[in-house]
Amino acid sequence: MGVGTTIKDRVLSGMQPSGALHIGNWMGALENWVKIQEEFESYFMVADYHSLTTGYHDTHDLPQKIFDMVVDWLAAGLDPERSIIFRQSMVAEHAELHLLLSMITPLGWLERVPSYKEKLKELAQRDIHTYGFLGYPVLQSADIVLYQAHKVPVGQDQVPHVELTREIVRRFNGLYGEVLVEPEAVLTEARVLPGVDGKKMSKSYGNTLSLGESEEALSQKIRTMVTDPARIRRKDPGHPQLCPVFSLHKVFTDAERVRDIDRSCQEASIGCVDCKALVSSAINLKLHPIRERRSLWKSQPDKVEEILHEGARTAKVMAHQTLDAVKDAMHLNTLT
Numbered sequence: 001m002g003v004g005t006t007i008k009d010r011v012l013s014g015m016q017p018s019g020a021l022h023i024g025n026w027m028g029a030l031e032n033w034v035k036i037q038e039e040f041e042s043y044f045m046v047a048d049y050h051s052l053t054t055g056y057h058d059t060h061d062l063p064q065k066i067f068d069m070v071v072d073w074l075a076a077g078l079d080p081e082r083s084i085i086f087r088q089s090m091v092a093e094h095a096e097l098h099l100l101l102s103m104i105t106p107l108g109w110l111e112r113v114p115s116y117k118e119k120l121k122e123l124a125q126r127d128i129h130t131y132g133f134l135g136y137p138v139l140q141s142a143d144i145v146l147y148q149a150h151k152v153p154v155g156q157d158q159v160p161h162v163e164l165t166r167e168i169v170r171r172f173n174g175l176y177g178e179v180l181v182e183p184e185a186v187l188t189e190a191r192v193l194p195g196v197d198g199k200k201m202s203k204s205y206g207n208t209l210s211l212g213e214s215e216e217a218l219s220q221k222i223r224t225m226v227t228d229p230a231r232i233r234r235k236d237p238g239h240p241q242l243c244p245v246f247s248l249h250k251v252f253t254d255a256e257r258v259r260d261i262d263r264s265c266q267e268a269s270i271g272c273v274d275c276k277a278l279v280s281s282a283i284n285l286k287l288h289p290i291r292e293r294r295s296l297w298k299s300q301p302d303k304v305e306e307i308l309h310e311g312a313r314t315a316k317v318m319a320h321q322t323l324d325a326v327k328d329a330m331h332l333n334t335l336t
């Protein structure tokens with residue numbers, strides 16, 4: 001895209017503050033964000049209000065989770081000079097637009113969102129039968145339309161939320177005039193990494209390799225990782241396609257080497273211990289610059305805080321402008 005000649009599309013995405021990220025988060029959403037910021041005017045938001053919808057009971061570790069996540073964003077290469085990195089609750093316009101959009105959003109639309117019923121079931125012990133939780137996608141709609149974002153890079157699970165945003169936008173524009181931009185979901189290629197137990201890598205399973213851990217800790221975890229269950233002895237031929245270690249090779253090892261390992265495993269000419277050592281060094285190599293940047297940011301909490309303040313200041317300019325146009329269209333600004 002030409003610089004200066006075309007208006008850059010605006011992109012907004014967000015993540016709930018879940019604390020330190022794992023290499024699955026990195027290879028999924030985060031790596032994609034790092035590329036996006038090269039090409040688009042990008043807003044990356046810490047969705048701390050959203051985290052209250054399911055985590056309102058206990059908020060004491062919220063600051064720490066936000067800090068750890070933002071440190072990982074910066075370590076992975078999000079650049080505050082290029083992107084607007086901000087915290088949702090620092091831009092009050094999100095709450096105000098959420099209120100206004102909630103007025104025009106039929107309950108039926110919200111009850112139909114698949115994640116609503118799923119999460120209610122999944123988190124049955126948490127009591128999230130709340131007004132706020134039902135309104136989750138309305139808040140997300142406010143996030144998106146405040147910045148008149150054209151594109152919203154998200155995983156498959158978030159697509160219904162962007163669809164709902166489009167419906168709300170159409171309803172708003174139908175009622176009050178063409179004010180809001182209809183956004184489009186851009187699907188992030190799903191690259192689900194296996195965790196050390198072979199299940200999907202996920203914080204809730206406690207099977208992650210985190211961005212922050214040391215080379216030695218990571219290698220140690222991989223030494224204990226499950227492999228092809230049918231390969232019991234060193235001389236048994238293996239089935240790489242059934243082996244989670246091989247799945248990691250496919251992501252972190254160069255293609256030629258992956259073919260070698262594939263063959264050697266099936267011929268039983270490589271053992272799992274060596275194979276694991278290879279994948280550990282491939283991952284550690286790739287993580288090296290991230291670890292360096294991570295420890296730098298981690299030791300400068302004031303700078304991280306300042307990035308969020310600066311991001312909020314910049315975000316506010318756009319957010320205020322949109323909210324003002326919304327209130328104008330709804331005759332909420334003046335008496336005449």
Ligand code: TRP
Binds near residue numbers: 014015140152158
């Ligand atoms: N709901 C998103 C998630 O859990 C996070 C989010 C909040 C978001 N606001 C957003 C994503 C706006 C994209 C756009 O992943």
Ligand code: SF4
Binds near residue numbers: 227
């Ligand atoms: Fe898995 Fe590698 Fe062992 Fe084959 S050699 S079973 S790919 S760990």
